[in-house]
Amino acid sequence: MTELNVAEGELTPVQLDEVVPFNIDALDARGRAVLLGPSLTTILGRHDYPEPVARLLGEMTVLTVLLGTSLKFSGKLIVQTQTDGPVSLLVVDFVSPDAIRAYARFDAERVDAAIEAGNTLPTEMLGKGMLALTIDQGKYMSRYQGMVQLDGSSLEEIARNYFKQSEQIPTEVRLAVGKLITRDDEGNQQLTWRAGGLLAQFLPESEDRVRQRDLHPGDAPEGADLSDQEINDDDAWAEVKALVGTIDDSELIDDNLGVHKLLFRLFHERGVRVFDGHPVVDKCSCSREKVEGLLRSFTTEQREEAVEDGKISINCEFCSTHYEFDPSEIK
Structure with a gap:
């Protein structure tokens, strides 16, 4: 694995459809960032989804790519929602090391009504239900499935809650989707999509700092007052969250900025190391x-x-x- 200490003179050209792992050693944090382009444009273009549906599926695709590229084995990650909203089903599959596919099922009349009323936020499109993350390591291995409730929160917040409850790992997630209208040499309009995401996690090696992030196991009697169980963020993690919180949606999908420049902008004062990117390709497993x-x-x-x-x-x-x-x- 090639390692690059990101500095102004070492920024690489913008790469689309490539997940970039990174470490911030001084803050005991690591993560991954990605900017999807052609792969997402192909996935969304096959079905001619209404724009709010396409944006929502784009967010799910980015989230799945960020999670799937962390798999240390050959297998499949399936992220799926089932809800009561206009978009009743989202399914995104990531097959290691690089294949992604996705589709959405929606009620066209309800989506049209939501567009007419201006209620097209991702949370309004999803509604309430469940999100399931399934890890399939093959036919000779047991599947692992984690569930988290969709209660009107954004996919970013859902991902944070999942890691907090299931993995006991403080996690920050940022997702953004945008579309570009360009013209070819003959003047015809072309629609392309961009979707960017960044996932950062607090993974200290110090035993004292690990103990600080232990969360309540959740076996307290119903109705028990857990207000005194609130755990304050470690200073390093508080700094990571504050820096990630400065990211604007436009930065995540900016072709001129890209992942490396964004990571430099966020963490250069602390020193950020980035590693070889992992390509992502649109590839269906059907035959x-x-x-x-x-x-x-x-x-x-x-x-x-x-x-x-x-x-x-x-x-x-x-x-x-x-x-x-x-x-x-x-x-």
Whole structure:
């Protein structure tokens, strides 16, 4: 792994679709940052989502990429929401080391009504429900799943709460999504998307500092007063949170700024080390063989019900690839 001490003369060119790990040793913090471009534009462009839906799925994609690239093994991270809002379902898969795919399911009438009323914030699009994070290490390993309630908070706040409750790790997350309208050489409009994110965590090696971040285990009797259990932030972590809090949405999606310059802007006084970036690619895991295997698992009656105009037709919800089978192929 190549290490770079970020200084003004060492800033690298802006890289899109690349997750950059970083350490701030003086503050016992580490994290990852990313600026998605072509991969996200392709994912969102396949489905022609209404803008509020596209922005919400873009946020989920960035969050999943930041989490998925931390996996230390070959496997899959699935981040999924199920809610009562206009956007009832979001699913983003990250397959290590670099493949991402995503889709959204929504009620078109409710989304149109929300747009007309101006109620298009991500929290209003999601509503209330659950967010699940599933880690799949393969067919010979047990799945791990963590759940967190969606209560009208932003995805940023949901991610903070997840790490606080499930991982006992103080975490800060920033997410932003934006669209760019450009013109090609023939004057035709082109829509491209940008989505940026930064995740920072407090991971001290000192035993005293580790003890300071231990949280209440959550087994207190119902109704117990835990006000005196409030744990003050370590000074170093308080500084990290304050610096991350200065990030503007426009900085996270700025092609001219990029991840390296943003990290320098935030942490250069403390010294920030960045490492080799991890590329992210739009890649669906579906195939004709997998779809055929799924159909073979159906009962004869189920396959007969799926026949229309003499064929069985299947569309992948992620990449929109269309598959057709003659019923006689599937026995």
